[in-house]
Amino acid sequence: MMNVGTVIRIVLAFALPLPGTASIAQSCQLCATAPADPAPSLRALSVTIDAALDFSTAVYTNRDSGSIAIEARTGRRQMIGFAALGGPALAGTVTITGEPFARVTVNLPRTVVLTSNLGGTADVTEIRTDLPPHPVIGPNGRLVFTFGGRLTARNGVDGDFRGRIPVTVDYN
Protein backbone atom coordinates (compact mmCIF):
# COMPACT_ATOMS: atom_id res chain seq x y z
CA MET A 1 0.00 0.00 0.00
CA MET A 2 1.43 3.06 -0.99
CA ASN A 3 0.64 6.50 0.28
CA VAL A 4 0.58 8.82 -2.49
CA GLY A 5 0.66 12.35 -1.67
CA THR A 6 -0.26 14.41 -4.38
CA VAL A 7 0.81 17.82 -4.18
CA ILE A 8 -1.04 20.12 -6.28
CA ARG A 9 0.77 23.18 -6.73
CA ILE A 10 -1.19 25.89 -8.22
CA VAL A 11 0.70 28.71 -9.38
CA LEU A 12 -1.16 31.78 -9.85
CA ALA A 13 0.58 34.33 -11.69
CA PHE A 14 -1.07 37.65 -11.68
CA ALA A 15 -0.04 41.20 -11.75
CA LEU A 16 -1.66 44.25 -10.39
CA PRO A 17 -0.81 47.05 -12.65
CA LEU A 18 0.48 50.00 -10.68
CA PRO A 19 0.15 53.52 -11.88
CA GLY A 20 2.83 54.30 -14.35
CA THR A 21 4.03 50.70 -14.65
CA ALA A 22 3.45 48.17 -17.39
CA SER A 23 1.16 45.23 -16.74
CA ILE A 24 2.76 41.79 -16.36
CA ALA A 25 1.45 39.07 -18.60
CA GLN A 26 -0.44 36.55 -16.55
CA SER A 27 -1.09 32.83 -16.99
CA CYS A 28 -4.12 32.58 -14.72
CA GLN A 29 -6.95 31.10 -16.65
CA LEU A 30 -9.51 32.20 -14.15
CA CYS A 31 -8.40 35.70 -14.19
CA ALA A 32 -9.53 38.28 -16.52
CA THR A 33 -8.13 41.61 -17.28
CA ALA A 34 -10.72 44.24 -17.34
CA PRO A 35 -10.34 46.38 -20.38
CA ALA A 36 -9.04 49.82 -19.56
CA ASP A 37 -11.73 52.15 -20.73
CA PRO A 38 -10.26 55.41 -21.93
CA ALA A 39 -11.60 58.39 -20.00
CA PRO A 40 -13.65 60.80 -22.10
CA SER A 41 -11.55 63.57 -23.50
CA LEU A 42 -13.36 66.86 -23.19
CA ARG A 43 -12.57 70.01 -25.04
CA ALA A 44 -10.66 72.48 -22.89
CA LEU A 45 -12.79 75.17 -21.35
CA SER A 46 -12.16 78.83 -21.96
CA VAL A 47 -13.78 81.96 -20.53
CA THR A 48 -13.93 85.27 -22.39
CA ILE A 49 -15.22 88.48 -20.87
CA ASP A 50 -17.16 90.26 -23.59
CA ALA A 51 -18.44 93.21 -21.57
CA ALA A 52 -17.73 94.67 -18.15
CA LEU A 53 -20.42 95.27 -15.58
CA ASP A 54 -20.81 99.01 -16.08
CA PHE A 55 -22.95 101.07 -13.74
CA SER A 56 -22.15 104.15 -15.88
CA THR A 57 -22.11 107.69 -14.40
CA ALA A 58 -24.34 108.91 -11.62
CA VAL A 59 -24.55 111.86 -9.25
CA TYR A 60 -25.88 111.86 -5.72
CA THR A 61 -29.24 113.53 -5.44
CA ASN A 62 -30.41 114.70 -2.05
CA ARG A 63 -28.25 112.55 0.19
CA ASP A 64 -24.75 111.13 0.33
CA SER A 65 -25.60 107.48 -0.17
CA GLY A 66 -27.41 105.45 -2.73
CA SER A 67 -27.47 102.31 -4.84
CA ILE A 68 -27.54 101.33 -8.49
CA ALA A 69 -28.81 97.91 -9.52
CA ILE A 70 -28.36 96.29 -12.92
CA GLU A 71 -30.56 93.33 -13.68
CA ALA A 72 -28.68 90.39 -15.18
CA ARG A 73 -31.36 89.27 -17.58
CA THR A 74 -32.48 92.61 -19.01
CA GLY A 75 -29.60 94.97 -18.19
CA ARG A 76 -32.16 97.39 -16.78
CA ARG A 77 -30.80 99.89 -14.25
CA GLN A 78 -32.57 101.01 -11.10
CA MET A 79 -31.23 103.92 -9.03
CA ILE A 80 -31.93 104.97 -5.48
CA GLY A 81 -30.37 108.22 -4.24
CA PHE A 82 -28.68 108.80 -7.60
CA ALA A 83 -29.47 110.50 -10.88
CA ALA A 84 -28.06 109.19 -14.15
CA LEU A 85 -25.71 111.48 -16.03
CA GLY A 86 -25.85 109.76 -19.35
CA GLY A 87 -24.04 106.81 -20.83
CA PRO A 88 -25.50 103.31 -20.95
CA ALA A 89 -25.43 100.96 -18.02
CA LEU A 90 -24.42 97.46 -19.09
CA ALA A 91 -24.73 94.01 -17.60
CA GLY A 92 -21.53 91.99 -17.84
CA THR A 93 -21.35 89.46 -20.66
CA VAL A 94 -19.28 86.26 -20.70
CA THR A 95 -18.73 83.61 -23.35
CA ILE A 96 -17.72 80.09 -22.38
CA THR A 97 -16.37 77.66 -24.97
CA GLY A 98 -16.00 73.96 -24.41
CA GLU A 99 -17.46 70.54 -25.12
CA PRO A 100 -20.86 70.73 -26.82
CA PHE A 101 -23.75 69.60 -24.64
CA ALA A 102 -21.52 69.30 -21.58
CA ARG A 103 -22.84 70.42 -18.22
CA VAL A 104 -20.79 73.07 -16.50
CA THR A 105 -20.65 74.85 -13.18
CA VAL A 106 -20.18 78.60 -13.32
CA ASN A 107 -19.02 80.45 -10.22
CA LEU A 108 -18.98 84.18 -9.53
CA PRO A 109 -18.57 85.80 -6.12
CA ARG A 110 -21.72 87.22 -4.59
CA THR A 111 -19.93 90.37 -3.45
CA VAL A 112 -16.93 92.40 -4.56
CA VAL A 113 -15.48 95.75 -3.46
CA LEU A 114 -14.79 98.56 -5.92
CA THR A 115 -12.14 101.15 -5.19
CA SER A 116 -12.15 104.71 -6.49
CA ASN A 117 -9.25 106.80 -7.71
CA LEU A 118 -10.05 109.16 -4.83
CA GLY A 119 -9.63 106.48 -2.18
CA GLY A 120 -13.23 105.56 -1.50
CA THR A 121 -14.84 102.13 -1.76
CA ALA A 122 -18.23 100.88 -2.84
CA ASP A 123 -19.72 97.41 -2.58
CA VAL A 124 -21.21 95.43 -5.42
CA THR A 125 -23.55 92.81 -3.96
CA GLU A 126 -26.27 90.47 -5.22
CA ILE A 127 -24.11 89.46 -8.16
CA ARG A 128 -26.25 87.11 -10.24
CA THR A 129 -26.24 85.58 -13.72
CA ASP A 130 -29.04 84.80 -16.14
CA LEU A 131 -27.96 81.13 -16.31
CA PRO A 132 -30.41 78.31 -15.61
CA PRO A 133 -29.80 76.05 -12.57
CA HIS A 134 -27.87 73.48 -14.65
CA PRO A 135 -26.17 75.27 -17.51
CA VAL A 136 -25.16 73.31 -20.58
CA ILE A 137 -22.80 74.29 -23.34
CA GLY A 138 -24.61 74.67 -26.63
CA PRO A 139 -24.23 72.53 -29.75
CA ASN A 140 -21.82 75.07 -31.15
CA GLY A 141 -19.53 74.67 -28.17
CA ARG A 142 -20.48 78.05 -26.73
CA LEU A 143 -22.43 79.28 -23.75
CA VAL A 144 -23.07 83.01 -23.36
CA PHE A 145 -24.45 84.55 -20.21
CA THR A 146 -24.88 87.95 -18.59
CA PHE A 147 -24.53 89.03 -14.99
CA GLY A 148 -25.63 91.99 -12.91
CA GLY A 149 -25.45 93.29 -9.36
CA ARG A 150 -26.15 96.14 -6.97
CA LEU A 151 -23.65 98.93 -6.33
CA THR A 152 -23.98 100.67 -2.99
CA ALA A 153 -22.09 103.85 -2.10
CA ARG A 154 -22.10 105.51 1.31
CA ASN A 155 -20.74 108.59 3.04
CA GLY A 156 -20.58 110.58 -0.18
CA VAL A 157 -17.71 108.60 -1.68
CA ASP A 158 -17.06 109.68 -5.24
CA GLY A 159 -14.71 109.15 -8.15
CA ASP A 160 -13.99 106.47 -10.73
CA PHE A 161 -14.61 103.06 -9.22
CA ARG A 162 -13.09 99.78 -10.45
CA GLY A 163 -13.11 96.19 -9.24
CA ARG A 164 -12.58 92.61 -10.46
CA ILE A 165 -15.14 89.85 -10.61
CA PRO A 166 -13.51 86.43 -11.18
CA VAL A 167 -15.54 84.06 -13.34
CA THR A 168 -14.69 80.35 -12.96
CA VAL A 169 -16.12 77.54 -15.07
CA ASP A 170 -15.65 73.77 -14.74
CA TYR A 171 -17.22 70.63 -16.11
CA ASN A 172 -19.57 68.84 -13.79
Place this chain on the structure above:
Amino acid sequence: MKIQKLKAAVAVATLAALSLGATAANAATANATARAKILRQITLANTSDLQFGTIVTGAAASTVAISSGGARTCGSGLVCSGATTAAGFTIGGTTGAVVTISVPASVSLVSGADTMTASLAASATTATLVANAGSFSVGGTLSVGANQADGDYVGTFTATVDYQ
Protein backbone atom coordinates in the same frame (compact mmCIF):
# COMPACT_ATOMS: atom_id res chain seq x y z
CA MET B 1 -3.30 4.43 -0.40
CA LYS B 2 -4.18 7.59 1.21
CA ILE B 3 -4.99 10.30 -1.09
CA GLN B 4 -4.71 13.69 0.17
CA LYS B 5 -7.01 15.92 -1.37
CA LEU B 6 -5.95 19.37 -1.26
CA LYS B 7 -8.44 21.84 -1.65
CA ALA B 8 -6.74 24.54 -3.25
CA ALA B 9 -8.20 27.80 -2.73
CA VAL B 10 -7.98 29.46 -5.86
CA ALA B 11 -7.72 33.01 -5.43
CA VAL B 12 -9.04 34.78 -8.24
CA ALA B 13 -7.60 38.05 -8.49
CA THR B 14 -9.59 40.48 -10.24
CA LEU B 15 -7.38 42.75 -11.95
CA ALA B 16 -8.36 46.23 -11.80
CA ALA B 17 -6.96 48.32 -14.42
CA LEU B 18 -6.34 51.63 -12.96
CA SER B 19 -7.00 54.18 -15.53
CA LEU B 20 -5.33 57.40 -14.80
CA GLY B 21 -4.77 58.61 -18.23
CA ALA B 22 -8.11 60.44 -18.65
CA THR B 23 -7.76 63.97 -19.87
CA ALA B 24 -10.05 65.81 -17.48
CA ALA B 25 -10.69 69.40 -18.59
CA ASN B 26 -9.44 71.91 -16.07
CA ALA B 27 -11.46 74.73 -14.72
CA ALA B 28 -11.08 77.99 -16.58
CA THR B 29 -11.11 81.42 -15.01
CA ALA B 30 -11.21 84.99 -16.27
CA ASN B 31 -11.60 88.31 -14.47
CA ALA B 32 -14.46 90.56 -15.39
CA THR B 33 -14.41 94.26 -14.52
CA ALA B 34 -17.06 96.18 -12.64
CA ARG B 35 -16.91 99.96 -12.91
CA ALA B 36 -18.85 103.10 -12.06
CA LYS B 37 -18.34 106.86 -11.94
CA ILE B 38 -19.98 108.48 -8.95
CA LEU B 39 -20.09 112.25 -8.58
CA ARG B 40 -21.05 114.44 -5.67
CA GLN B 41 -23.65 117.11 -6.17
CA ILE B 42 -22.43 120.35 -7.71
CA THR B 43 -22.65 123.47 -5.59
CA LEU B 44 -22.40 127.00 -6.93
CA ALA B 45 -21.97 130.13 -4.82
CA ASN B 46 -21.90 133.76 -5.87
CA THR B 47 -19.02 135.65 -4.25
CA SER B 48 -19.22 139.08 -5.91
CA ASP B 49 -21.51 141.15 -8.10
CA LEU B 50 -20.86 142.52 -11.58
CA GLN B 51 -20.33 146.13 -10.60
CA PHE B 52 -20.04 148.84 -13.27
CA GLY B 53 -19.46 151.66 -10.77
CA THR B 54 -20.76 155.23 -11.16
CA ILE B 55 -21.39 156.59 -14.65
CA VAL B 56 -22.09 160.16 -15.72
CA THR B 57 -23.91 159.95 -19.03
CA GLY B 58 -23.44 162.13 -22.11
CA ALA B 59 -25.38 163.24 -25.09
CA ALA B 60 -24.44 160.20 -27.06
CA ALA B 61 -24.91 156.53 -26.36
CA SER B 62 -21.82 154.69 -25.22
CA THR B 63 -20.67 151.64 -23.30
CA VAL B 64 -18.91 150.64 -20.14
CA ALA B 65 -17.13 147.30 -20.16
CA ILE B 66 -15.97 145.24 -17.19
CA SER B 67 -13.54 142.45 -17.98
CA SER B 68 -13.69 139.07 -16.26
CA GLY B 69 -10.82 140.35 -14.17
CA GLY B 70 -12.85 143.38 -13.05
CA ALA B 71 -11.05 146.04 -15.11
CA ARG B 72 -13.24 148.82 -16.52
CA THR B 73 -13.21 150.41 -19.97
CA CYS B 74 -15.18 153.64 -19.93
CA GLY B 75 -16.65 154.56 -23.29
CA SER B 76 -16.25 157.93 -24.92
CA GLY B 77 -18.52 160.65 -23.71
CA LEU B 78 -18.93 159.05 -20.31
CA VAL B 79 -17.31 159.75 -16.99
CA CYS B 80 -16.76 156.64 -14.92
CA SER B 81 -15.75 156.37 -11.28
CA GLY B 82 -16.10 154.14 -8.25
CA ALA B 83 -15.11 150.55 -7.66
CA THR B 84 -15.80 147.87 -10.25
CA THR B 85 -15.84 144.11 -9.97
CA ALA B 86 -16.61 141.17 -12.17
CA ALA B 87 -19.19 138.73 -10.86
CA GLY B 88 -17.45 135.86 -9.06
CA PHE B 89 -18.60 132.29 -8.49
CA THR B 90 -17.14 129.26 -6.69
CA ILE B 91 -17.92 125.70 -7.71
CA GLY B 92 -17.99 122.57 -5.55
CA GLY B 93 -17.93 119.03 -6.97
CA THR B 94 -15.89 115.87 -7.52
CA THR B 95 -12.16 116.31 -7.95
CA GLY B 96 -11.05 115.83 -11.51
CA ALA B 97 -14.52 116.24 -12.94
CA VAL B 98 -15.02 118.65 -15.82
CA VAL B 99 -17.95 121.03 -15.55
CA THR B 100 -19.55 123.27 -18.12
CA ILE B 101 -20.30 126.90 -17.30
CA SER B 102 -23.03 128.91 -18.91
CA VAL B 103 -24.46 132.40 -18.36
CA PRO B 104 -27.18 134.20 -20.29
CA ALA B 105 -26.14 136.38 -23.17
CA SER B 106 -27.39 139.55 -21.48
CA VAL B 107 -29.08 140.94 -18.42
CA SER B 108 -31.48 143.86 -17.99
CA LEU B 109 -30.72 146.46 -15.36
CA VAL B 110 -33.78 148.34 -14.16
CA SER B 111 -34.33 151.56 -12.30
CA GLY B 112 -38.03 152.26 -11.99
CA ALA B 113 -39.29 152.56 -15.52
CA ASP B 114 -35.85 152.90 -17.03
CA THR B 115 -33.68 150.07 -18.26
CA MET B 116 -30.25 149.35 -19.64
CA THR B 117 -28.90 146.14 -21.07
CA ALA B 118 -25.54 144.55 -20.36
CA SER B 119 -24.09 141.70 -22.37
CA LEU B 120 -22.36 139.02 -20.30
CA ALA B 121 -19.24 136.92 -20.81
CA ALA B 122 -17.91 134.21 -18.48
CA SER B 123 -14.18 133.78 -17.95
CA ALA B 124 -14.44 130.14 -19.08
CA THR B 125 -16.97 127.76 -20.55
CA THR B 126 -15.54 124.72 -18.75
CA ALA B 127 -13.51 124.06 -15.63
CA THR B 128 -11.72 121.04 -14.19
CA LEU B 129 -12.29 120.78 -10.48
CA VAL B 130 -9.24 120.57 -8.26
CA ALA B 131 -9.54 119.58 -4.62
CA ASN B 132 -13.30 119.41 -5.14
CA ALA B 133 -13.47 123.09 -6.15
CA GLY B 134 -13.34 125.54 -9.02
CA SER B 135 -14.23 129.13 -9.82
CA PHE B 136 -15.05 131.51 -12.63
CA SER B 137 -16.00 135.15 -13.13
CA VAL B 138 -18.41 137.03 -15.36
CA GLY B 139 -17.76 140.37 -16.97
CA GLY B 140 -19.99 142.37 -19.22
CA THR B 141 -20.55 145.41 -21.39
CA LEU B 142 -23.23 147.89 -20.36
CA SER B 143 -24.99 149.84 -23.06
CA VAL B 144 -25.62 153.37 -21.81
CA GLY B 145 -28.20 155.35 -23.75
CA ALA B 146 -27.83 158.99 -24.74
CA ASN B 147 -28.77 161.05 -21.73
CA GLN B 148 -29.62 157.87 -19.88
CA ALA B 149 -31.98 158.63 -16.97
CA ASP B 150 -30.44 158.85 -13.53
CA GLY B 151 -30.94 156.07 -11.03
CA ASP B 152 -29.62 152.94 -9.40
CA TYR B 153 -29.89 150.24 -12.03
CA VAL B 154 -29.99 146.64 -10.79
CA GLY B 155 -30.47 143.32 -12.49
CA THR B 156 -29.94 139.65 -11.76
CA PHE B 157 -28.77 136.79 -13.90
CA THR B 158 -28.34 133.05 -13.34
CA ALA B 159 -25.11 131.18 -13.94
CA THR B 160 -25.36 127.44 -14.50
CA VAL B 161 -22.73 124.80 -13.90
CA ASP B 162 -23.13 121.12 -14.77
CA TYR B 163 -20.96 118.04 -15.10
CA GLN B 164 -19.83 117.58 -18.63
